[in-house]
Amino acid sequence: MTTPILSAERLAATTLLRFATAGSVDDGKSTLVGRLLHDSQSILTDQLEAVEQASLNRGQDAPDLALLTDGLRAEREQGITIDVAYRYFATARRRFILADTPGHVQYTRNMVTGASTAELAVVLVDARNGVVEQTRRHAAVAALLRVPHVVLAVNKMDLVDYAEPVFAAIAEEFTAYAASLGVPEITAIPISALAGDNVVEPSAHMDWYGGPTVLEHLETVPVSHDLTACHARFPVQYVIRPQTAEHPDYRGYAGQIAAGVFRVGEPVSVLPSGRTSTITGIDALGESVETAWAPQSVTIRLADDIDISRGDLIAPADDAPAVTRDVEATVCHVADQPLSVGQRVLLKHTTRTVKAIVKDIPSRLTLDDLSQHPAPGQLVANDIGRVVVRTAEPLALDAYADSRRTGSFLLIDPADGTTLSAGMAGASFAAVAEAAAPAADDDAEWDF
Amino acid sequence: MSTVATVPEGTVNPYTLSHLDSLESEAVHIFREVAGEFERPVILFSGGKDSIVMLHLALKAFAPAPVPFTLLHVDTGHNFPEVLEYRDRTVKKHGLRLHVASVQEYIDAGKLRERPDGTRNPLQTVPLTEAIQQHRFDAVFGGGRRDEEKARAKERVFSLRDEFSQWDPRRQRPELWQLYNGRHAPGEHVRVFPISNWTELDVWQYIERESIELPEIYFAHEREVFNRGGMWLTAGHWGGPKEHEATETRLVRYRTVGDMSCTGAVDSDATTLDAVITEIAASRLTERGATRADDKMSEAAMEDRKREGYF
Numbered sequence: 018m019t020t021p022i023l024s025a026e027r028l029a030a031t032t033l034l035r036f037a038t039a040g041s042v043d044d045g046k047s048t049l050v051g052r053l054l055h056d057s058q059s060i061l062t063d064q065l066e067a068v069e070q071a072s073l074n075r076g077q078d079a080p081d082l083a084l085l086t087d088g089l090r091a092e093r094e095q096g097i098t099i100d101v102a103y104r105y106f107a108t109a110r111r112r113f114i115l116a117d118t119p120g121h122v123q124y125t126r127n128m129v130t131g132a133s134t135a136e137l138a139v140v141l142v143d144a145r146n147g148v149v150e151q152t153r154r155h156a157a158v159a160a161l162l163r164v165p166h167v168v169l170a171v172n173k174m175d176l177v178d179y180a181e182p183v184f185a186a187i188a189e190e191f192t193a194y195a196a197s198l199g200v201p202e203i204t205a206i207p208i209s210a211l212a213g214d215n216v217v218e219p220s221a222h223m224d225w226y227g228g229p230t231v232l233e234h235l236e237t238v239p240v241s242h243d244l245t246a247c248h249a250r251f252p253v254q255y256v257i258r259p260q261t262a263e264h265p266d267y268r269g270y271a272g273q274i275a276a277g278v279f280r281v282g283e284p285v286s287v288l289p290s291g292r293t294s295t296i297t298g299i300d301a302l303g304e305s306v307e308t309a310w311a312p313q314s315v316t317i318r319l320a321d322d323i324d325i326s327r328g329d330l331i332a333p334a335d336d337a338p339a340v341t342r343d344v345e346a347t348v349c350h351v352a353d354q355p356l357s358v359g360q361r362v363l364l365k366h367t368t369r370t371v372k373a374i375v376k377d378i379p380s381r382l383t384l385d386d387l388s389q390h391p392a393p394g395q396l397v398a399n400d401i402g403r404v405v406v407r408t409a410e411p412l413a414l415d416a417y418a419d420s421r422r423t424g425s426f427l428l429i430d431p432a433d434g435t436t437l438s439a440g441m442a443g444a445s446f447a448a449v450a451e452a453a454a455p456a457a458d459d460d461a462e463w464d465f
Numbered sequence: 466m467s468t469v470a471t472v473p474e475g476t477v478n479p480y481t482l483s484h485l486d487s488l489e490s491e492a493v494h495i496f497r498e499v500a501g502e503f504e505r506p507v508i509l510f511s512g513g514k515d516s517i518v519m520l521h522l523a524l525k526a527f528a529p530a531p532v533p534f535t536l537l538h539v540d541t542g543h544n545f546p547e548v549l550e551y552r553d554r555t556v557k558k559h560g561l562r563l564h565v566a567s568v569q570e571y572i573d574a575g576k577l578r579e580r581p582d583g584t585r586n587p588l589q590t591v592p593l594t595e596a597i598q599q600h601r602f603d604a605v606f607g608g609g610r611r612d613e614e615k616a617r618a619k620e621r622v623f624s625l626r627d628e629f630s631q632w633d634p635r636r637q638r639p640e641l642w643q644l645y646n647g648r649h650a651p652g653e654h655v656r657v658f659p660i661s662n663w664t665e666l667d668v669w670q671y672i673e674r675e676s677i678e679l680p681e682i683y684f685a686h687e688r689e690v691f692n693r694g695g696m697w698l699t700a701g702h703w704g705g706p707k708e709h710e711a712t713e714t715r716l717v718r719y720r721t722v723g724d725m726s727c728t729g730a731v732d733s734d735a736t737t738l739d740a741v742i743t744e745i746a747a748s749r750l751t752e753r754g755a756t757r758a759d760d761k762m763s764e765a766a767m768e769d770r771k772r773e774g775y776f
Contacts, residue, residue, distance in 0.1 A: 033484035062749040100637065102618045103611045105664045112484045114662055130639040241478040254497040259530035267529055273494040273643070278480070302493065302525040310480045314493035314526070327501045351639045365644055368501065425642045434625075434648030439641045 037116040037131035039155040040141030045172045049210040056217040059106035110236040125399040126351040132162040139168045144177045148190045154384040160198035175209040179222040199447025249277030250423045251331040252367035269316035275422035278310040284334040288413035294319040328369030330413040338413045344406040347445040348438035350396040357395040366426040372409040379403045416443030492659040493526040506604035510536040512552035513722035515608030535562040541585040541724040542569030543703035551680040566592035584727040594630040612664045616768035628652035632771045673738040685718045685733045696729030
């Protein structure tokens with residue numbers, strides 16, 4: 018029990034970290050999640066009683082903490098996690114939203130779902146087995162989704178006598194692999210989720226380790242970025258026009274700032290039309306402000322009464338994205354029905370949904386060894402592949418590497434509305450893209 | 466990461482959002498997505514704290530224009546009078562339109578039968594789903610939060626329901642980034658949960674920060690109650706107490722607002738928002754565990770009700 022009771026002011030000042038966990042079935046992910054929740058006092062008495070009762074009814078000796086997170090009847094019956102569950106806990110420093118993603122190979126799409134909004138991913142490894150295929154797959158998904166921080170939790174250190182060389186070898190192998198994919202920041206932590214070593218409390222068994230515990234790292238990892246270095250992007254969601262006696266002429270463009278900073282007085286372009294204007298006001302949910310930044314939801318007013326509607330993008334006049342109808346991207350296919358060359362789809366990008374056609378599927382990626390299979394013809398559930406899509410209308414699309422928000426899109430089946438694929442525009446992996454840069458002339462050949 | 470430079474440690478980043486600002490911004494984004502993509506959205510409004518916070522967020526999202534949604538209340542017939550008074554006053558104050566679907570009317574017309582245990586919460590499903598069909602609502606905002614209950618932890622922000630309002634947890638669309646897919650066939654609709662990622666404590670802190678008025682029953686007051694199944698229920702015309710159940714006057718408040726027959730009060734002397742927040746931060750019971758009898762009916766009670774169309 019480590020969390021003191023906090024004053025209302027202290028609680029309100031905390032920041033929010035969204036993170037995802039990934040690990041194979043027996044790596045101890047449930048135990049780690051259970052311990053984080055338990056030691057941050059996030060499992061309340063009635064929840065624990067319900068789990069104890071359910072475990073008893075099943076004839077189990079000890080409370081099965083997985084029942085806390087496996088909320089669906091089918092999951093509890095089969096003892097496996099089928100779907101992403103979101104968990105909430107808090108410490109004195111920070112509040113956390115945990116996307117608890119299943120570890121089964123066939124559920125890559127669930128890790129993609131969890132990682133898409135995460136700022137940090139915890140990849141679990143069993144110290145006895147070291148880096149295995151599934152570990153590489155998790156690292157690759159984190160790299161593909163450009164999760165800014167990755168934690169390698171080397172678990173079950175108690176089963177390898179808390180031996181430093183075991184940890185060091187695994188950490189070195191993983192770091193080399195993840196760095197080759199362009200994962201920007203990797204922190205390796207030796208833990209025993211079962212015994213509680215280095216999860217919340219520092220371990221008494223591993224004095225050779227001088228780094229943070231898992232929770233300490235989660236509490237202190239930076240979540241805000243230097244937004245002045247980002248290309249500012251504002252997808253228009255909705256036009257606010259009260260047309261009331263009190264506000265006869267108010268016309269504001271409502272949206273959530275996708276990236277960067279906007280300031281009153283700044284010249285802007287509106288895409289895809291390319292018309293220009295100047296920001297005359299920013300309303301931040303009832304308060305007039307001079308500056309606003311991602312991910313604030315605001316309303317922007319412009320000097321000129323130009324034609325702007327949902328789906329348009331406002332960007333600084335001197336830093337607007339190129340507009341294109343040809344999208345080259347990596348997609349993770351999430352639907353049971355396949356995605357095929359020639360298929361007509363809808364493409365949802367920020368607030369804009371347009372008709373599109375799949376022109377080509379140049380390759381499919383094997384996550385195990387990152388090898389590529391050329392021209393697979395189609396992608397099936399959980400496949401990751403390169404696609405070339407032609408859209409019916411121009412899009413102001415960034416590379417996913419520059420903006421997770423304006424570089425991502427969905428492919429949707431126009432017949433029944435099914436979400437088919439999660440798309441990331443531009444190069445797949447940061448490191449590969451850099452390696453490809455000198456050969457830019459024939460970069461059309463580059464798949465992964 | 467090419468352009469997402471992390472601020473060096475030790476320097477103060479001016480572009481930090483508090484967790485409440487992050488949650489508020491996300492919820493407003495969700496409201497505006499629905500306004501932009503749907504024809505006939507409606508907000509479920511009971512006069513409980515979660516729906517009050519939803520309405521407050523909607524008011525902020527579209528200001529200075531009015532909220533472009535109507536409201537719907539499923540009235541069990543056993544609601545707290547103070548809450549109904551608050552509901553009507555709020556609707557009037559903001560110039561909104563309220564639809565009421567009445568469980569009592571369904572019972573009187575012989576379309577629903579009173580349950581032996583007298584609780585009417587599960588009976589809300591039929592009037593709710595029929596009101597959705599009748600008014601052809603295509604997006605229905607609910608104040609459900611994922612921290613409330615294990616089945617709700619699996620709920621998407623945009624949750625597709627078929628023409629019978631059924632939820633199929635195994636056929637949910639993956640929800641990626643902030644790209645919500647609201648496409649649906651005629652007759653289907655989408656349940657939308659803008660405060661999915663909020664916890665009970667977040668809701669209370671937000672109420673305090675925004676100085677949002679609440680019905681009085683959320684604060685400690687003297688009330689005639691009796692004990693049933695370990696919960697303090699309010700005596701009233703809904704049918705409690707029974708002969709062997711003795712009433713007494715206690716200092717209590719409510720953590721949730723629902724049907725009087727299954728929503729329990731908690732002993733409390735918290736008369737201010739500050740005191741309520743302190744009490745909740747220290748509580749070792751979840752909101753539903755403390756005060757809702759209907760969730761305890763079986764291990765998967767909420768999932769089963771949600772499958773049928775409950776919110």
